[in-house]
Ligand code: TRP
């Protein structure tokens with residue numbers, strides 16, 4: 128059997144995750160772990176590029192996020208789950224890449240300009256922030272990943288990664304005659320933008336305060352759903368509604384069986400069903416999906432040590448893979464030293 132292709136992705140530790148993360152990324156990761164050799168990591172250094180001024184929450188955020196991953200079904204027996212800063216080789220590769228990457232490549236990345244304009248409460252005129260996508264390139268290439276599952280906003284970063292790989296490969300051809308280039312060029316596996324809206328119809332996001340969190344208690348979810356916006360034209364019970372603009376219907380589409388979706392669609396338009404009943408019906412299908420996640424999360428909360436152990440073990444495993452790549456990188460760049468003979472290492476494949 129051919130070796131499984133490698134998949135890598137990371138998430139910045141933002142703390143507890145919500146349904147948007149499950150639908151927009153985790154469900155995809157959970158599928159991928161069945162088919163590929165997967166590396167999934169907590170991008171804690173990436174969090175520092177914007178949140179360097181207050182790092183007090185970073186450890187807890189890492190743990191909270193890892194518990195959500197595990198609760199949703201990421202499985203350490205199938206995928207390597209680790210913490211970026213526990214594999215310092217990422218930083219070495221980032222440094223080496225920084226030597227060969229033209230500044231213009233980084234200044235051109237769309238997220239650089241956008242974020243600097245949008246995020247006004249912090250000074251993002253830092254070296255680290257400019258290098259954000261190059262650190263990401265190191266994350267990806269150090270595992271020689273073939274595929275990188277990401278959302279639309281990250282595609283430019285994978286593009287840059289391909290350029291960096293190409294430049295490195297051509298500047299530093301491998302030592303072994305007719306050897307293989309050091310880095311494969313990875314491809315983005317675009318995760319479609321989730322159809323699931325936030326509680327107010329905008330994109331689900333912590334900063335909008337419109338989320339349902341993974342592991343959230345049913346009572347709290349009920350309250351949030353009771354307060355959800357519906358079609359503003361349905362002022363009275365017998366006003367007909369427009370499900371296509373209603374976030375509650377967005378949830379039905381994602382979680383209710385097809386006949387229920389069709390019934391709600393029809394009866395909303397004819398005022399056959401009221402919004403309160405419609406929301407109750409939606410909860411009947413949403414809550415059972417969240418129950419097992421909540422249950423597994425409780426188990427990790429009772430023993431956070433178990434989640435830490437998984438991350439520590441995963442980091443060791445990732446580190447072994449990262450070291451192998453760096454050996455090849457150092458060799459290709461003539462940075463290897465043979466300590467026994469006290470001279471630069473003979474390049475593999477050549478007679479000493
Ligand atoms: N930049 C990514 C994000 O904000 C996180 C990330 C860091 C990442 N390194 C990565 C994603 C490597 C994929 C591959 O979502």
Ligand code: SF4
Nearest residue numbers: 358368373395402405
């Ligand atoms: Fe939304 Fe349902 Fe009310 Fe229609 S009946 S507006 S779909 S909550």
